[in-house]
Amino acid sequence: MAVFGATTGHRWEGLSPLTIKFYGKGEGLYETHDGLHRLNSGYLILNEGCQYRVVLDSEVPVHPYALFLAPQFAERVAAAMAETADRNLDNPFPEPVSSRRFFERIGRGDNLHRRLILFANEFDHWRTDPLWLSEQFHDIASAMIAQCGDTWREVNAIVASRPETREEIYRRLWKARDWAHAMLDQEVTLGDMADIACMSESYFLRTFKVNFKQTPHQFVIDLRLERARSLLKETTKSVTEITEAIGFQSLGSFSWMFKKRHGVSPDAYRRAIRD
Numbered sequence: 001m002a003v004f005g006a007t008t009g010h011r012w013e014g015l016s017p018l019t020i021k022f023y024g025k026g027e028g029l030y031e032t033h034d035g036l037h038r039l040n041s042g043y044l045i046l047n048e049g050c051q052y053r054v055v056l057d058s059e060v061p062v063h064p065y066a067l068f069l070a071p072q073f074a075e076r077v078a079a080a081m082a083e084t085a086d087r088n089l090d091n092p093f094p095e096p097v098s099s100r101r102f103f104e105r106i107g108r109g110d111n112l113h114r115r116l117i118l119f120a121n122e123f124d125h126w127r128t129d130p131l132w133l134s135e136q137f138h139d140i141a142s143a144m145i146a147q148c149g150d151t152w153r154e155v156n157a158i159v160a161s162r163p164e165t166r167e168e169i170y171r172r173l174w175k176a177r178d179w180a181h182a183m184l185d186q187e188v189t190l191g192d193m194a195d196i197a198c199m200s201e202s203y204f205l206r207t208f209k210v211n212f213k214q215t216p217h218q219f220v221i222d223l224r225l226e227r228a229r230s231l232l233k234e235t236t237k238s239v240t241e242i243t244e245a246i247g248f249q250s251l252g253s254f255s256w257m258f259k260k261r262h263g264v265s266p267d268a269y270r271r272a273i274r275d
Contacts, residue, residue, distance in 0.1 A: 006063050010056040016046040018069040018102075020140065022113075024120045025234075026062025029055045029182060034104045035175040035196065036182035041226070042108030043116055045144065047101050060235065065120060069141065075100070077141040102144070103151055105174040106181060110150070112143040158211065172197040173211055176204070180220055184227060185247050188220055224248065225261055232270045239266045 010028075020043055021030070027040035031053045037044050046052055048071070056062055078100070107113060119136050126132040158166040176197040180188050193216050194204040208216055224246040231242045240251055248254035258266050 006061040007056060008058050008061055010054065010064075013053040014051070016048070016050045016052055017071070018048045018074060019046045020044070020065075020067040020069075020116065020144070021046065022065050022116050022120070024063035024065060026056075026058050026060070026064070028062065028064060032104050034171065035179050037104075037106050037178045038182040038184070039106060040230070042106045043113055044104065044106055045102040046104060050104060063120075065116075065123075067119075067137070067140065069137070073137070074141050074144060077138060078145045081142060081145060100148060102148055103171070103174065106178050107147065110147055112140070112147045115140050115143045154211070158207075169207065170211075172199060173204075173208060176208075176216075177212070177219065180216065181223055183247075184220070184224055185245055187247065187249075188216075190216060220247075221257065225258060228254070228258060228266065229262075229269070232266055233273050242266070 021028075021039055022043040023040055027038060030037045030039055030044060032046065032050055056064065119140065122132075155166050155170045156163075158169050160166045160169060176193040179196045180193055183192075190201050190205060193208075194201040197204050199207070205216065208219075212219065214222075227246045228242055231237055231245060232239075235242075237245065239255070243251045243254045246254070248257075255265055258269070262269060264272065
């Protein structure tokens, strides 16, 4: 089942079925066992039975999507993906593989994210067509299964002797990464992120750089500039207000960094977008 709506405010807490959350416009703040997640340009998978809380509070309407997957639907798709063509013909209803757990973290820029963007772009045209919806859910579930495999390859690439240690390091790194994303409007320090990950600052910094190919500071700056572009395009907030909203310490430092990255000042960027 797919749920879509436009709202400026929403709060809810409870248990989730297996669900994919993403936004066509705007953002929401989610809290799960794995920490805080600011969901805007990306997606969040919630496992069946996940206890979570969501807060939407926006000056302009946001467009959240929630795709609820029926029990064992993803497992049946995974079982079909694992079968050869001959075996699919001989056994068109294979037994579902054991229930898998997805990492509850913000995902973006991968094939699943691209599938969700395509779904959102076409949803208004086809949402009353059950054939289209069924095809989309199968395609999205297939992308979920493939992404889960990619994630476990990332986990296994972490340098540690025990599989449990590799998984724990991965979870802690992502918990700190998503927390920093959620706290963009506030000061974020290396010590804060290391504390969230329950690691020493030195080990956290080294491990973060190895696994994400950038430093925590580079990651936060990228997110803040991306958020600034969105606010410049979608709101009437002044550049000073945007500076505060994305956690920059001064208007001068924000304007300098924005121009360094994009070649124009924030005001010039906004004028170009509107023209």
